[in-house]
Amino acid sequence: MDELIALTEKAWEANRNGDAAFYDRFLTEDVLSVSPWGVVTDRAAILRGFAENQNPYTRTDQSDHRVVMLTEDSAIHTSTVEIDMLVGGTTERTMRVYATTSLVRRDGEWKAAHFQITPAPER
Numbered sequence: 001m002d003e004l005i006a007l008t009e010k011a012w013e014a015n016r017n018g019d020a021a022f023y024d025r026f027l028t029e030d031v032l033s034v035s036p037w038g039v040v041t042d043r044a045a046i047l048r049g050f051a052e053n054q055n056p057y058t059r060t061d062q063s064d065h066r067v068v069m070l071t072e073d074s075a076i077h078t079s080t081v082e083i084d085m086l087v088g089g090t091t092e093r094t095m096r097v098y099a100t101t102s103l104v105r106r107d108g109e110w111k112a113a114h115f116q117i118t119p120a121p122e123r
Contacts (some may be wrong), residue, residue, distance in 0.1 A: 001067040004077050007110055008101060012060040012081065026102065027112050034116040046094070058092075059084035064108030071104035080120055086106060096120040 007026075024047060028123035034042045062079040067091040069075050078100040085108070087093050 001069075004067050004075055004103060004110065005062075005079075007061065007067050007094055007103075008065075008077050008079065008099075011101070011112070012057075012062065015050065016057045016060060018050055018056060020047050020051040021045055023050050028106070032114050034120050036095075036117045056089075057083050057085045075103045075110075077101045077103060081117075093101075096122065 010022070013019075014026075027043055027046060029043060030047065032042050033046050035041070059082075061082045063082075064078075064080040066078050067075055073082060078098065080096065081099045082094065082096050084092065084094050096119075098118045098120050100116045100118070101112050102112050103110050105111075
């Protein structure tokens, strides 16, 4: 479970850095993502979004980690994430979300098959 939590931390770091190469390795070919606004995107759109990095995250703090092992090679990780971002490159904004990632192990490596971000209530 610690391995999966560490992997999701790397994913958030790659998100902050606009590291599309990390996500190219991390995502399954048929991955789907659901944004906080209900927009569903596929692999090509996800990678394009990370490469463009239009709303760069400057801070991502995960807490409340939970991992459910579905099988030896599949798991669900969920956490609460507080995110600081620059909107349009200038406006600072903080949001709190619940992040859920469905992971599968393929050829010995964990990959994201699905992830969803859901708005969390303000504290």
